[in-house]
Amino acid sequence: MADRVHKEVALIDDQIKILDDELAALEKRRLEIEQEKEELNKSRIAALSRTAPINRMLPELLSSIFEYAVDGEDPLGTELPLTLVTISHLWRKVALETPRVWGRVVLKVEDESEARPMLRRAQAFLERGKVTPIDVFFDILQWGRNDDRQSMVKEMVDMLVGHIERCTRFIVRVREEDDVKAVLSTFPSRFPKTLAEFSLESRESVRLDMPVMPNLASLSLDDVGPRNGWTSEHLQHLKSISLRYFRPIQFDSFLTALESAKDNLEELHLSKCGFSFDSNTFMFFTTDRRPCFPRLRKIGITDINASDTDVLFDAIEAPALEHLFIGMENSRLRYFKFMDSDAGTSLRRCRVKKLEIEEAQIEGAETRALLVLLKAASHSLEDLSISGGELDSRFFHAMQVEPSMLPHLQSLSIKKLSEFTGRELLRIIRARQGRDGITPLSSICVERCRSYEHDVSDALKTMDIKFSFIPY
Numbered sequence: 026m027a028d029r030v031h032k033e034v035a036l037i038d039d040q041i042k043i044l045d046d047e048l049a050a051l052e053k054r055r056l057e058i059e060q061e062k063e064e065l066n067k068s069r070i071a072a073l074s075r076t077a078p079i080n081r082m083l084p085e086l087l088s089s090i091f092e093y094a095v096d097g098e099d100p101l102g103t104e105l106p107l108t109l110v111t112i113s114h115l116w117r118k119v120a121l122e123t124p125r126v127w128g129r130v131v132l133k134v135e136d137e138s139e140a141r142p143m144l145r146r147a148q149a150f151l152e153r154g155k156v157t158p159i160d161v162f163f164d165i166l167q168w169g170r171n172d173d174r175q176s177m178v179k180e181m182v183d184m185l186v187g188h189i190e191r192c193t194r195f196i197v198r199v200r201e202e203d204d205v206k207a208v209l210s211t212f213p214s215r216f217p218k219t220l221a222e223f224s225l226e227s228r229e230s231v232r233l234d235m236p237v238m239p240n241l242a243s244l245s246l247d248d249v250g251p252r253n254g255w256t257s258e259h260l261q262h263l264k265s266i267s268l269r270y271f272r273p274i275q276f277d278s279f280l281t282a283l284e285s286a287k288d289n290l291e292e293l294h295l296s297k298c299g300f301s302f303d304s305n306t307f308m309f310f311t312t313d314r315r316p317c318f319p320r321l322r323k324i325g326i327t328d329i330n331a332s333d334t335d336v337l338f339d340a341i342e343a344p345a346l347e348h349l350f351i352g353m354e355n356s357r358l359r360y361f362k363f364m365d366s367d368a369g370t371s372l373r374r375c376r377v378k379k380l381e382i383e384e385a386q387i388e389g390a391e392t393r394a395l396l397v398l399l400k401a402a403s404h405s406l407e408d409l410s411i412s413g414g415e416l417d418s419r420f421f422h423a424m425q426v427e428p429s430m431l432p433h434l435q436s437l438s439i440k441k442l443s444e445f446t447g448r449e450l451l452r453i454i455r456a457r458q459g460r461d462g463i464t465p466l467s468s469i470c471v472e473r474c475r476s477y478e479h480d481v482s483d484a485l486k487t488m489d490i491k492f493s494f495i496p497y
Contacts, residue, residue, distance in 0.1 A: 163185075232249075325349075359391075
């Protein structure tokens, strides 16, 4: 009995195997058919592409379009200025033969494990760029500490050596002092003439011999500075300076060196910097003469205490100042010397058109300080932006009952203030309408305000106001 059952099962197994073989053959044939279909689709697309008007465009014109695209936006942002898709052989050929396209390619290396394959691509892109200007963004801030790190950094730096002379922007973000030295060893003792913008960020306080910067227009340093103090050769041609994490002892000779840039300097950004040894003593030798910066239009200060801010604004004159940025990093807004007419750079003597206040705690007495600040700039202020932190509701009440305190205000931006409501905004708008000597608001931006009512946006759309809204 058992033998008959085993024979029957064996016959069934043979039949199942035959069916499995047939299914495998069918699956193989299905894959072959799908591959044939894919090839036919590619051929179809290629055939259709020959009829596309774009393929009748002259290669020189296509090349000009590519160059225009890559020269437009900053490639270090989230969106690349040019995206190539597979359209035709002509497009690919023209792109490969347009050197300027390959000087604006961004390669993101998240960690050192991805670096070696990316280095080969970067080398190819650099060689394709030939002699066209290039921007270099060197970011290894998030890399871990391991034995391979230094060798990888050296390989990346060595790859750039032959192309430094055509570099126009060099932005570096590193962690350790050795990384800074390895990267800067790429440069000769003088920066190349083509280099217009240099940015260096470190997570360790680094002092080093800075190269001479004869044609540099923009300099940004984060916890990095010259070992032997600042000289005019470092700063004299700069249009924009951004410094972070400098303390009084590190600012020796900075003001004198900064004065050498007076005919060019347009923007000055300082963050977490110190200018005084205490609240009363300025570290530099001072006289009645203050250096004047006639082209300085924007000053930004972030997380700098009131006494140090007073030192800065009392030490220089910036009669052309139009844009002031104050970042408080969640500290209280205080009275500043630039609110008074006696300071070297006084808002009462400047024509400040734009004021930005970010992450400030403005409640109670701080509200009075804000009103004094606005009063000092009231004769010229056109654009006011307040973002983050806390803002006393009495400020909005003052804007409603006394719109004349900012008679020329045209643009108002309120961002990340949880208690700001749409009803308050409507009252501010209506308080400025139809008033003699009061400019009505023409541009409003509201971003991520928790208490703001969405239905108010519909009412604003019916007014003659440019309105931008990002919900909470």
